[in-house]
Amino acid sequence: GAGVSQSPRYKVAKRGQDVALRCDPISGHVSLFWYQQALGQGPEFLTYFQNEAQLDKSGLPSDRFFAERPEGSVSTLKIQRTQQEDSAVYLCASSLALFPEQYFGPGTRLTVT
Amino acid sequence: AQTVTQSQPEMSVQEAETVTLSCTYDTSESDYYLFWYKQPPSRQMILVIRQEAYKQQNATENRFSVNFQKAAKSFSLKISDSQLGDAAMYFCAYRSGQGDSGPYKYIFGTGTRLKVLA
Secondary structure: OOOOEEEOOEEEEOOOOOEEEEEEOOOOOOEEEEEEEOOOOOOEEEEEEEOOEEEEOOOOOOOOEEEEOOOOOOEEEEEOOOOHHHOEEEEEEEEOOOOOOOEEOOOEEEEEO | OOEEEOOOOEEEEEOOOOEEEOOEEEOOOOOEEEEEEEEOOOOOOEEEEEEEOOOOOOOEEOOEEEEEEOOOOEEEEEEOOOOHHHOEEEEEEEEEOOHHHOOOOEEEOOOEEEEEEO
16 A cells, blocks of 8 residues: 555544554554554554564553554554543554654544543 | 653744744653654644754755754754645654664654644
8 A cells, every 4th residue: 555544534432342443554564653642742652563573562551452463564453441531543653674764644533432 | 761842832934934843852862863744634644854863964855954953952843935735733753763672662742733824
């Protein structure tokens, strides 16, 4: 694909529901990042993969957040038992190995009601 | 820990004029990268310009240029000949350059909303 894609673009969940957000990185990009962007704020790091290995998950806010990238391409961010404070835009980015530029997807706006 | 500060929540500029967005950062590292990203209402973050800390020369991309002051830990973005399409949120970001071991995550500032007046 031409760029990073994310689906769905919008997700509304009732409090307590589980959600799964998908990221398709640029073909050939081994590094994949997830960020959370609250309204009016800059993105904050959640987790990082190099191929299928999750090398850094220090930004995940709680054990309700889980990310995977089983085959080293598509990644899924799962949030269990969603809470209102989880409402945010979730951005995915990918990059070539060791290259500093990250290319971002359009994000998924999650609203928890 | 590294921090990035953007002290201007909002800026306005007349079309065709020049505007400068400010960014300061704090780090104890000597090797790192700095970026400016643009985020229009569509939410897609678009890379505007990048600067390697080891380079003394300021980066330039067409109408966009930076003033990188390493000792002062300052990294401002200058937009010349502003266009209506430049209206967006602009984020300054820091990435460690510590070789193969990372970390590779970006640390972002809180952003500056740029309005371009016709």
